[in-house]
Amino acid sequence: MKLQITVGKDLYQVKIERAGDGYEVVVNGKPFDVKSVPDGFSIGGKVHKVELTSQQAESVQAKVNGKLIEALILDIVKAPVHQVEEAVQARPSAPSVISRSAKVVAAPMPGKVVKVLVSVGQKVKVGDVILILEAMKMENEIRSPYDGTVKEVRISAGSGVAAEEPLVIME
Numbered sequence: 001m002k003l004q005i006t007v008g009k010d011l012y013q014v015k016i017e018r019a020g021d022g023y024e025v026v027v028n029g030k031p032f033d034v035k036s037v038p039d040g041f042s043i044g045g046k047v048h049k050v051e052l053t054s055q056q057a058e059s060v061q062a063k064v065n066g067k068l069i070e071a072l073i074l075d076i077v078k079a080p081v082h083q084v085e086e087a088v089q090a091r092p093s094a095p096s097v098i099s100r101s102a103k104v105v106a107a108p109m110p111g112k113v114v115k116v117l118v119s120v121g122q123k124v125k126v127g128d129v130i131l132i133l134e135a136m137k138m139e140n141e142i143r144s145p146y147d148g149t150v151k152e153v154r155i156s157a158g159s160g161v162a163a164e165e166p167l168v169i170m171e
Contacts, residue, residue, distance in 0.1 A: 113156065154166055
């Protein structure tokens, strides 16, 4: 299952797969072993108490270790087709080869690029905001999961993008 989770202005790409008696959860490329326990989850052996307080469509409110968290959760695979169609504008695709050593920053969900904050040749560190993506009427900061130098910027402000579309190529 692939999810896009927004908490405040933070955007998380989450992939969940069954693994034995638990789950392998990958958050923004970082793997975690997660097990369901009474009243919550064990993540890497540390237990987190989770209490769901409300849920309406994609909006979820929960107490995690006593702290109230509000999140928007989009199941990328099950997202309504109209969300994708509204967000992705038709434009010619420029085929190009991405080398195996390249680090690709892909769109976590369909949306519209509001602002590009990097340019070719720019050095970027993990966590730096590289662009702003509007999706579901919210602006999301897309952060670099890599340290590196921007080799190619494949989008511009106003561009519509599809989920998993390459946005920025780094080396």
